[in-house]
Amino acid sequence: MLKADLTEMLCKHPFVGDLHDPYLKLLVGCAKNVHFHDGDYLCHEGEAADLFFLIRSGRVAVEIHAGHKGKQRIQTIGPGEVLGWSWLIFPYRWHFDGCAVSEVSALALDGKCLRTKCDKDHDFGYEMLKRLANVFQSRMEATRLQLLDVYGSR
């Protein structure tokens, strides 16, 4: 894939936003265009979180094994959203299974490599954390609303 195409795809994704060179070039260097089929797993709980994904199209379900309840899908991550932040947070392991529930196009980013770069260049680290903070916040708000169980009759 041409670097120019990757750059364009990255810039279109809300996570990247207004990131400029040289940081944008850093990301491009660590990015790969990937594709998953319905039913493919992007990650498994417990595995090393060396990658994270910027979803471009399709849906990935966050699955958690809930004992006797079996596999519970608690959220889907869709176009324009981010799957995975554990690449930057110790112990750098996935906390859930991510299963594609449709055809999925995404940009896979080498989190391990980016993590090292964050440690070395704190300004870059700040740019990454700022973006992840946004992801945490909107995920938290959505989760709160889900918790309220607004459709329940009690």
Next chain:
Amino acid sequence: MFIIQQKDFDSLISALKTRSYLVIGPTVRDNAVVYDEINAASDLPIGWTDEQDNSQYRLKRTTNGSFFGTSVGPYSWKRFLFPPRLKILSITKRGKALEIESDEPGERRRQYAFLGVRPCELSAIALQDKVFMDAQFSDRAYTVRRNGAFVVAVNCTRSGGTCFCTSMGTGPDAKEGYDIVLTEIVEKDQHYFVAEVGSAKGTDVMNDVPRTKASAAEIQLARKLVETARENMKKTMNAKGLRELLSENAESTHWDEVSRRCLMCANCTLVCPTCFCSTIEDTTDLSGEHAERWRRWDSCFTMDFAKVTGGNFRPSTRARYRQWITHKLSSWIDQFGTSGCVGCGRCITWCPVGIDITAEVQALRNNGVRAEA
């Protein structure tokens, strides 16, 4: 304008009864002045006055023999126009079918003659007219009772202990809405009523009452007594900009303060002459073939008022007190064009902990967003 002597007052009552009116007026019962059927002047609270204050009501004897020496008591005329309990539907089940009767028994009733309606109460009746008649739908029960009612108003020549009609522009003298208005004058050895007619119905009744023409001096005296009441009004409410004051201070800490005092007893809404909230209750008999729907007074202070299945929109005391006072002084203006408060002071008198609407408004002004009064 006419003069009716005290000795001829019974003729006024008779004139109403011969026209088949059911005369309702003030009378003493259970240590208070309530409204009930009046057969003769002797049923009125003759020789009584009242002392009212925050959470206080006492009747006291006077020696001047006045007929209307008390100010408003716990009853208001809404008790008759908007009855506390009213059957609105009877339904009978016959097989699958449901048959409905919507006539109240005794619907073709005698009409009321209200004797002794204070000016603030005239305003209160006019406010409820707007709620029940001047709307997309008319409330039939109210309309039927209201259209036939005869109103004998009585101007106030003294301020009650919790009155603030002057602040609300509703008294102490009656401006409109009456068929006859009286001002009672008791002095030295004279006891008479200056009477004015306000409608054709009033003229008709007046024709059967012995009367003389009022002199300029007598008219002047009547006006002076009303002015005295105006000047000695016991309470005031700073009513300027209340619509905004209340709607803009929904989050004021003042509501927390009131909620520590308010018992949610709903007394204020029961005695208030303009409060109109009601609820519908369904009943059946044991056979299961006959059901009724009843309308009953309700109050926004009750726990269930804002309940829906699965929750309650207004569970806290704080929010319910705020709702009552905001509706009364602010939302009412958006809904009906004027304030819902007529300054009668009943809510102040009958609140068991003496919460004073005039003081609450002042406290909100001091606490709230709007600094200037």
Next chain:
Amino acid sequence: MKQTALAGIDGLIDPMVPQMMSIKKTVWETDDTFTLQLENAAYAEPDFSFLPGQFNMLYVFGMGESAISISSDPAKPTTLAHTIHRVGTVTNALSQMKRGEIIGLRGPFGSRWPIEKANGLDVCIVAGGIGLAPLRPVLYSLFRRRRDYGRVLLLYGARSPLDLLYRVELEEWSKLYDVEVLVTVDRSDSTWKGYIGVVPNLLSYIKLDARATIAMVCGPEIMMQYTIAEILRRGVPSDQIYLSMERNMKCAVGFCGHCQYGPKFICKDGPVFALTQISDLFEKKEI
């Protein structure tokens, strides 16, 4: 608005008197929500007309009334229907009634969705749970004159896949009427392939021509708050956003005082409001 009350002896219309309707059919949408189809008990001809967004008071003999939005096609009076969530005594009784049984109906009451304001615009309909029921008449009306509108989007969410209403129609609408339908659920097992998450989140998956969009929102109040916040953030003008509110309803004609929301009576000033009419109330707690 059609007046369905009976005249009393003195000629005054009494809005508390119901007309008699008989149960035509009960269709279960989920395990606790059903659609009641009604027909006029007195004559075979349907004469019930209403506007999208309006509601009726349905009376069960001896038990009481429930305020239910009308969820059928306004252009087809023979199909008068209400989708009802079975939560209390009256709705439970309604759910168990058989074909031919008689109930009372008062209505239609309330304000309507301003469909004519959508002419030439994109229409974004956002529904949560039973909130899709009062919006379904809007969709039927839009389909009748589909070319008068731009894009039609339906964003809909329910608690779980089993709680979704009108599943068959949802599919039909997207195919037959060029409606972009996005469905989400709050929770699911592993059989659901759609979105899982809250309704406001669906807005991040669509592009909007914000200034040329009219939004109509209905669902639990907190869901509407979050959704409208997101719609505003996307740039839809506040005077192009409409919502349907709910409160305790007793008389439905503005006399009993129960349904007051600030100075508004939900039964006659609402239930449908423009956001601009109630934006200051929306932010306050326990109004």
